[in-house]
Amino acid sequence: MPKRSPTTMTTNFLRSISERFTPSATPTATKERPDGFYTARTLAAQLFPATRPELDGEDCLHDCTTCTIHLPRKFSIDEEDKLYGEIKGFSRHLVVATGKTDWVRDVEEEAGSVMEAVGKHRGDVEGGNLMLSASNIPTESDFLGEGDGKGDYGRPTRVLLLPAFQWINGVTQESVPELIKGCINRTSTNTSRLPSSSLQHQQQPTTNNGPSLPSPQPPLLQLPTGLTLTPCPHKYLILLCSQATRDARCGQSAPLLRRELERHLRPLGLFRDLGDERPGGVGIYFISHVGGHKYSANMLVYRKAEDRGQSEGKGEGEGEAAQCIWLARVRPEECENIVRYTVLQGKVVKPERQLRGGFDRERCLVSW
Template sequence: MQSLLERGRAYLTPGAASSQKANGAGDDGFFSTAKAETALFPKTDAAVDGDECLHDCETCTITYPRKFDVDESDKLYGHVSGWDTHLIVGTGKTDWVRDVAHEKGSVMEALEKHSLLQYERAEGRGRAKLRLSASNLPTGSDHSDVDMDDGSNCFLLPSWLLIEHVQPAEVVDLVAEVVAPSVTNKTLVRPTTTSVNDAATPSSASSLSPPPSSSPSPQTPPAHLPAPNTRFLTRTRPIPHSALILMCSHRTRDARCGQSAPLLRAEFERHLRPLGLYRDLHDERPGGVGIYFINHVGGHKYSANVIIYRKRGREYNEAVQGIWLARVRPADCENIVRYTILQGKLVKPESQLRGGFDRERGLLSW
């Protein structure tokens, strides 16, 4: 059985398809729809990956309430609407009004008001769909040492950007100056330059930990930062984490999500901490895995819904993969950490994968 060390190293090595796809130029035309779950993300193989569980069942003490019922019969894969970019807006809350666009005075309300969930991409690249999520990501005031209006801290994916102190009045400029020029889920990804020493770091979770000199120099800002003449330049920086776990906690829409999200977070923490990968809401150490609650994503009858964004190692500065899982239970968290977060593999693709993308291989589920 491969050790966790060896499996973690696999996360550093681009797949075989990268040499064929990484040098492509442009968007969309290079992408195709993966017709089956395992065509998009590989399924684990016991002969290669080892046992699916490393613990006795007695150690899994976190379970859902007895009446936590979900649909187990519907086919999940291929039935979610695609999106191009994902804006996650910090509200500091774990539950919201039924429609987050009705949160008074919020960035979400402003985006809806200005009809910005469909937008024109920069440089004539056509229209794109913005997926909008409210989140428990701390608000701007929670991260600020200066006296200013709160605003909202936002994540932009797949660009892997954190935009700080966004005000509702700024959303038109935010979309025009930051979102529209950014990469999308249909932009082929190219690895950034890494040294041989970085790629060979002998650590079980080395792929999710930054190299010693990982901080960008002031002379070389990270890719996809807004143009220097925009108001957002000094408020934009890379998301500090190497992977993100997003879970629906929208109790107002469905009580099951309010029940499942905190239980899953506790179980993910239990498996991430021994690897040195757990990051709480205020932990901005580079690397590791950030866990955030978001609002309604659709398909509550398939709770719990979990969306994972992976950078896939140090050679990438952007999200390479987005993986949308459903029917996730606490007992699944160990394997999601061991296989999905560290390696991009799935243990139960036929029953849990709703959709996603792989920008390195040029594949989408939609």
């Protein structure tokens, strides 16, 4: 075998390092985006790692055998369509507390609501598509015992902004325009990199000019008078579509899945009920239609970065979302492994059947 020159060996070494820390750029795997992220265009590109029995144990191959909760006998969904890569890309997700589990068909038509105001001022949104969801999260009035528990839109409420993992409190219809301009437009997006101090092992994509640098921090927020900002204390969020007005199956499946998720989270000390503000744990919320109700149940899992916290002088409840894993066709007997592998480890148990897409800010990958 001919000897390789030092120059060749150096070139090969640098190439191997680059390949290790750069997502594959083959036509069938990933495609570079203008923002420096990459689109994982196929399941083979592995936006999220799949469970493997040789690494994760044989349990990852089996659904829960102790599950006593079942979907209705006539619960029929589409099992044939391709799921992965078919969702519309979004930059931020605004989850509005309403205290309700169902809404009018289009939540932007909920008269007097914050959702209606956001719909009217979408032209002010910058930085990409804003996903808007109504949720069953209690309003501020409900927490104070002043609400009617039925969605009193005449009182201030709060909204959860993702991926920032921040609560914005005291929101009214009138404050929405300034909220969008001074706060929402200035926070992180799904395609902005996490702060470098939390990403010591981040796989940064490279450009022709060498490794790309972390994105600058968002500008200072300008909250309207009367609004306050507090970090969402949960480490993980599970959002379940419950909007029966769009599809009865969503209204049926969401409460059943929540009960089964709770059964597996409680022994781990991770379950957080509505209003439970203890740091860490898993918040489970019902939200309005996200698309694809024929693949019910839809589930969005938001996960904070694993290595955030004390290394940055932050408390356990602080930090931003590093991942959003969007699943569909979820059944109660699959909740145990979703908790064990997807929520806690960021792995997908049944990617071919369930993965619709999402983002990974640590690896600079999205599905759109």
